[in-house]
Amino acid sequence: MTNIFDVAEAAGVSKSTVSRVFSGKGYVSDTSRQKILQAADDLGYVPSILARQLRQQSTKTIGFIAKTYYPAVGDLMNYVTHMLDKKGYKINIYFTKTKEDELEILNAFKYHTLDGLFFADNRNNWHTIKKFSEYGPISTWRRINSRYVYSSYVDHYPLYCKILKYVTDTYGDVSVGHILNDQLKNNTKARLRALNEFKAGWEKIDSWKVFYPEQTNAGRDAAQKYMKLSKKPQVIVVYSDYVASEFISYLRENNYKVPEDIKVFGFDNSDFGRFNELSTIDTFLSLQVRNSINKILSELEQTEFHEYKIVPKIIIRNTC
Amino acid sequence: MTNIFDVAEAAGVSKSTVSRVFSGKGYVSDTSRQKILQAADDLGYVPSILARQLRQQSTKTIGFIAKTYYPAVGDLMNYVTHMLDKKGYKINIYFTKTKEDELEILNAFKYHTLDGLFFADNRNNWHTIKKFSEYGPISTWRRINSRYVYSSYVDHYPLYCKILKYVTDTYGDVSVGHILNDQLKNNTKARLRALNEFKAGWEKIDSWKVFYPEQTNAGRDAAQKYMKLSKKPQVIVVYSDYVASEFISYLRENNYKVPEDIKVFGFDNSDFGRFNELSTIDTFLSLQVRNSINKILSELEQTEFHEYKIVPKIIIRNTC
DNA sequence: TTGAAAGCGCTAACAA
DNA sequence: TTGTTAGCGCTTTCAA
Numbered sequence: 008m009t010n011i012f013d014v015a016e017a018a019g020v021s022k023s024t025v026s027r028v029f030s031g032k033g034y035v036s037d038t039s040r041q042k043i044l045q046a047a048d049d050l051g052y053v054p055s056i057l058a059r060q061l062r063q064q065s066t067k068t069i070g071f072i073a074k075t076y077y078p079a080v081g082d083l084m085n086y087v088t089h090m091l092d093k094k095g096y097k098i099n100i101y102f103t104k105t106k107e108d109e110l111e112i113l114n115a116f117k118y119h120t121l122d123g124l125f126f127a128d129n130r131n132n133w134h135t136i137k138k139f140s141e142y143g144p145i146s147t148w149r150r151i152n153s154r155y156v157y158s159s160y161v162d163h164y165p166l167y168c169k170i171l172k173y174v175t176d177t178y179g180d181v182s183v184g185h186i187l188n189d190q191l192k193n194n195t196k197a198r199l200r201a202l203n204e205f206k207a208g209w210e211k212i213d214s215w216k217v218f219y220p221e222q223t224n225a226g227r228d229a230a231q232k233y234m235k236l237s238k239k240p241q242v243i244v245v246y247s248d249y250v251a252s253e254f255i256s257y258l259r260e261n262n263y264k265v266p267e268d269i270k271v272f273g274f275d276n277s278d279f280g281r282f283n284e285l286s287t288i289d290t291f292l293s294l295q296v297r298n299s300i301n302k303i304l305s306e307l308e309q310t311e312f313h314e315y316k317i318v319p320k321i322i323i324r325n326t327c
Numbered sequence: 328m329t330n331i332f333d334v335a336e337a338a339g340v341s342k343s344t345v346s347r348v349f350s351g352k353g354y355v356s357d358t359s360r361q362k363i364l365q366a367a368d369d370l371g372y373v374p375s376i377l378a379r380q381l382r383q384q385s386t387k388t389i390g391f392i393a394k395t396y397y398p399a400v401g402d403l404m405n406y407v408t409h410m411l412d413k414k415g416y417k418i419n420i421y422f423t424k425t426k427e428d429e430l431e432i433l434n435a436f437k438y439h440t441l442d443g444l445f446f447a448d449n450r451n452n453w454h455t456i457k458k459f460s461e462y463g464p465i466s467t468w469r470r471i472n473s474r475y476v477y478s479s480y481v482d483h484y485p486l487y488c489k490i491l492k493y494v495t496d497t498y499g500d501v502s503v504g505h506i507l508n509d510q511l512k513n514n515t516k517a518r519l520r521a522l523n524e525f526k527a528g529w530e531k532i533d534s535w536k537v538f539y540p541e542q543t544n545a546g547r548d549a550a551q552k553y554m555k556l557s558k559k560p561q562v563i564v565v566y567s568d569y570v571a572s573e574f575i576s577y578l579r580e581n582n583y584k585v586p587e588d589i590k591v592f593g594f595d596n597s598d599f600g601r602f603n604e605l606s607t608i609d610t611f612l613s614l615q616v617r618n619s620i621n622k623i624l625s626e627l628e629q630t631e632f633h634e635y636k637i638v639p640k641i642i643i644r645n646t647c
Numbered sequence: 648t649t650g651a652a653a654g655c656g657c658t659a660a661c662a663a
Numbered sequence: 664t665t666g667t668t669a670g671c672g673c674t675t676t677c678a679a
Contacts, residue, residue: 036648651677
C-alpha cells in the first residue's frame with residue numbers, strides 16, 4: 008500500500024508537502040505540486056482516510072439509529088443519506104435491539120467515531136441520550152423539547168384536531184376508532200389530548216383504541232381485532248399510511264368494503280397512502296429530515312442554521 | 328479523552344497489558360485485570376475504535392452501494408443491516424450519482440476503509456469493479472457470472488416463462504404488455520429471451536414494451552403511456568410490485584378496473600404486492616441478501632460458506 | 648514555501 | 664505473564 012512517504016520520496020519532497028497537496032491546506036509551490044501529483048499518479052496513491060480520521064478525530068460520518076425497519080425508516084434513510092452526501096458526509100446505520108446496543112453507539116460517539124447522531128428511534132430515554140451531546144450534535148424527528156437534542160417534530164395535536172373535525176363535518180356523529188403508536192411517545196400523547204377534548208360533545212369519538220409501538224404487522228393485527236368487535240366503529244384513524252394500508256388490505260380480504268363499510272384515515276402521506284387512495288396528512292418528512300441534518304451540519308461546520316417551517320397538509324382522497 | 332496510556336498509568340501496568348484486556352487477546356493475570364478494569368472504570372475509558380482500525384487495517388464495516396432509493400433498496404438495506412449486526416459488522420450506505428462517485432468508494436476500499444462491498448446497483452461495469460476484488464470481498468444481488476464478484480441472483484428466465492404460461496393457461500390468447508427494467512440488465516435480457524420464445528405460437532404476447540431503469544415514477548409514466556394506446560393489452564406484466572402498484576393506482580384513478588378491464592402481474596412480492604392483492608412472484612429477497620452477506624463474511628472470517636438454495640414461488644392473488 | 652518532528656491511540660512481535 | 668518498542672498513515676505546529 009503506497010503511503011504519503013512513498014510519494015514524498017518519489018517526488019523528492021517531504022511528507023508535509025505531500026500532505027498539504029492532498030489536504031488542500033497550506034501553501035505549495037506549483038513545481039512541487041506538479042511533481043507530487045505526478046508521483047502520486049504513478050504510484051496509484053490514495054490518501055488513507057483512516058489515518059486522517061485518527062489524526063483529526065473526526066470521521067465525516069453521521070450515525071443513523073433506529074430500533075427496527077419499516078418503510079418510513081427507509082424513507083428517512085433515503086433523505087438523510089442524500090442530504091449528507093451533498094456535504095461530503097457518510098451515514099452509518101444501526102438497528103438497536105437493546106438499550107445496551109444503543110449505549111455502545113453513544114460511547115463510540117464519545118470517541119469521535121461518529122461526528123453526529125440522528126435518532127429515528129431511541130431505546131434509552133432522552134435524559135440519558137442528551138448527556139452525550141457534549142461530544143457532538145444529536146438530532147431526531149421524534150418529538151422532544153431539549154436544549155441539547157434538536158428535534159424537527161411536527162405537532163400532532165392540531166393535526167389530530169383537524170382530522171377529527173373533518174370526520175365530524177363530513178360524516179356527522181359517527182363512532183370512531185383509533186390505531187395509535189406507542190403510548191409513551193409524545194406524538195401519541197398529543198393525539199390523545201386532542202381526542203379527549205373532542206370527547207366532551209361527542210362520546211362515540213373514542214369508541215375503540217389500540218396501540219402499536221412497532222409498525223410491522225400492526226395493520227394485520229388491528230384488522231383481526233377490529234373484525235372481532237361487536238360494535239364496529241365506522242371510521243378508523245391510523246397513525247401511519249403503511250399500517251393503514253395493511254389494515255385495509257386485510258379487511259378487504261375479508262369482504263369489508265372501504266370506504267362503504269368502513270372509512271380509514273391515514274397519516275404521513277407515503278407511497279402506501281398514494282397507491283391506496285388514502286386520505287391522509289402530509290407531514291413533509293423530507294423537510295423534517297432536512298432540518299435535523301442541517302442542524303447537525305451547522306454545528307459541525309460552524310455555519311448558520313436555517314430552519315424550514317413545516318406546514319402539514321390534509322389530503323382527502325377516497326378512503327375517508 | 329482518556330486513552331490506553333492513562334489507564335496503564337493509573338493501574339500501574341504497561342499499555343500492552345491494558346490492550347490485552349480490552350482486545351481480549353493474550354494472557355493477563357487476574358490481579359492485573361482487576362486493577363485495569365477498575366482504573367478504566369474510574370477514568371471512563373472506552374477504547375478508540377479509530378486507532379484500532381488504523382492499526383488493524385480493518386473497519387468491520389461493509390459498504391452498501393446503490394444508485395438511488397426505492398422501496399426494494401430499503402428492504403435490502405434492512406436485511407443487510409440485520410445480518411451484519413449479528414456478526415458485529417456495520418454498514419455504510421452510499422448513493423452514487425456518477426461513475427466517479429462509485430470509483431471513489433472503490434478506492435476507499437483499497438485503503439481498508441471498508442472491509443467488503445455489497446452492490447445493490449452499479450454504475451461502472453462489472454469488469455471495472457471486479458478488479459477491486461483483490462482488496463476484499465464484493466457481492467451483489469444483480470445477475471452476473473464472475474469468479475471475483477459473488478452474485479446471489481435468481482434467474483428470471485424460468486420465472487418469466489412461468490408467468491407467461493400462467494397467463495395463457497388462464498386467459499387464453501390475450502394480448503400482453505410488459506413493463507421492464509433496464510434493457511442492459513441481465514435480468515431484463517433473461518425476460519426478453521423468455522418472451523421471444525413464447526412469441527412463436529402467440530404473437531400478441533409481445534404487444535407492448537416499455538423500459539424503466541429506475542423505479543421512481545415508472546408506474547405513473549407507464550400508466551400514462553398505456554392510456555394513450557389505441558390497442559390496449561389486456562394483461563400487463565411488471566418487473567416490480569412497487570411499480571405495478573403505482574401503475575394500478577393511476578389506472579384506477581382514471582376509472583380503469585383491475586382486474587376486470589386490465590390484469591396486472593407483479594414481481595418480488597413486497598408489501599406493495601401484499602397490500603394490493605397483486606399476483607406476483609416471491610423471489611425471497613432476504614435469502615438473496617443472506618447469501619451475499621454470508622459470502623462476504625465467510626471470506627473475511629475465513630469460515631465456510633453455505634449457500635441457501637432459493638426456489639422462487641408464484642403467488643396468485645386478485646390482479647391477474 | 649518547505650522540512651523536521653511530535654503525536655493521534657492502539658496492537659503485536661519480541662524479549663524478558 | 665508482562666514490558667519495550669516500532670509502527671499504522673496522516674496532520675500540524677514550529678523553525679528555517
